[in-house]
Amino acid sequence: MHEEVENFERNHIWDLVEPPPNCCPIGTKWVFKNKQGENGMVVRNKARLEGIDYEETFALVARLEAIRILLAFAASKGFKLQQMDVKSAFLNGFIEEEVYVRQPPGFESAKFRDRVCKLRKALYGLKLKSFLLKSGFVMGSVDKNLFLLSRGGDTLIVQIYVDDIIFCGSSHALVSSFAEQMSREFEMSLMGELQFFLGLQINQSPEGTFVHQAKYTRDILKKFDMGDSKPMTTPMSTNTALDADEDGEAVDQKEFRGMIGSLLYLTATRPDIQFVVCLCARYQASPSTSHRQAVKRIFRYLKFTHELGLWYSSGSSLSLRGFFDADHAGCRIDRKSTSGTCQLLGTSLVSWSSRKQDSVALSTTEAEYVAAASCCSQLL
Incomplete structure (x- = not known):
């Protein structure tokens, strides 16, 4: 908290003023977070001062497939990815509106307790984009969180996810220079070689x-008391046909949704469970015993395969390929088809999906065309 307040004072975020007439200053509160490494140990404690009346926040958030593409590209080129963390929760940008907030709890001025803080800059607002563009970076045309810098014959790539930055380059000198520049310009901490990012090991x-997500898999097995369950070699039986099961016994909806949510995040590195997880997710509104049994089988499969993940080999080509398939009227409730697609960068699988189609296909050909369109959209 002291470090955060010192950053505010150093950047001259606010002026302590008398509250204007009819002023209702925004209340503030401290929000705490422990940042953990892949071994579960706390690597950094964070404190953030937030406005209680905030309705909207904006931060750069990269899509997971964009991160996987960067991982595959870096592996192909033999680049070593590095990680950097923003200490002071981003750069603060000037604001034009008159905004008043109460003094931070626990840090009120002893002499001017009745005064309020008139903001000169936003408490938190990422202005890193403008800095990178001024420094010669080019923003990605599709992924707005990706920035490229070409200098001589070398290239530097920077990917931003909220307050985490991962970067790599063809020149060690260029990478080191960028790290030094960021640490000098902003409150940044260089965390070294990328090892743990967004729950991905x-x-x-x-x-x-x-x-892979081996640690996350072990954690959710423990969370839902499936750590001692009998392992299974497949996530779903080939003769399983889930439907609404309206006559089945109802189960705890909150627990079922928690299990589905945990599994959906695991699909970030596990395409082998994508179809069955998405199939089970369709019945979150009124789950029954048969649906929970199907989900439990997925957990039993994970116990058998918790070390599986994605392998991106070095020296792989960068040709982009896509594959798709579709069943016809596979859903037993509304007879809609399910599209399955995957996209590869060389030999590296970077994107995949299993999704029920929006409309009822009148033929297998129509179902295939819908899947093809979805696959091509992702490729583009």
Whole structure:
């Protein structure tokens, strides 16, 4: 908290003023978070001062497939990805509106307790984009969180996810120079080689990069008391046909939704469970015993395969390919088809989906065309 307040004072975020007439200053509160590494140990304690009346916040958030593409690209080129964390919760940008907030709890001025803080800059607002563009970076045309810098024959790539930055380049000198510039310009902490990012465990080696969620898998098995369950070799039986099961016994909806939510995040590195998780997710409104049994089988499969993940080999080509397929009228409730697609960058799987189509296909050909359109959209 002291570090955060010192950052505010250093950046001259506000002026302490008498409250104007009819002023209702925004209340503030402290929000705390422990940032953990892949071994579960706390690597940093964070404190953020937030306005209680905030309705909207804006931060750069990269899509997971964009991060996977960067991982595959870096592995292909033999680049070593580095990670950097923003200490002071971003850069503060000037604001034009008159905004008053109460003094931070626990840090009220002893002499001017009745005064309020008139903001000169936003408490938190990422202005890193403008800085990178001024420094010669080019923003990605599709992924607005990706920035490229070409200098001589070398290239530097920067990907932003809220207050985490991952970057790599063809020149060690260029990468080091960027890290020093960011640390000098902003309150940043260099965390070294990328190993743990958004819950993904990342092992980089000369042969390639392995991305997995083994720790997360063990955590959710423990969370839902499935750690001692009997392992299964497949996530779903081939003769299983889920439907609404209106006559089945109802189960705890909150628990079922929690299990589905945990599994959906696991699909970030586990395409082998994508179809069955998305199939079970359709019945969150009124789950029954048969639906919970199907979900429990997925957990039993994870116990057998918790070390699986994605392998991105070095030296892989960068050709983009896509594959798709579709069943016809596979859903037993509304007879809609399900599209399955995947996209590869060389030999690296970077994107995939299993999704029920929006309309009822009148033929297998129509179902295939819908799946093809979805696959091509993702490729583009």
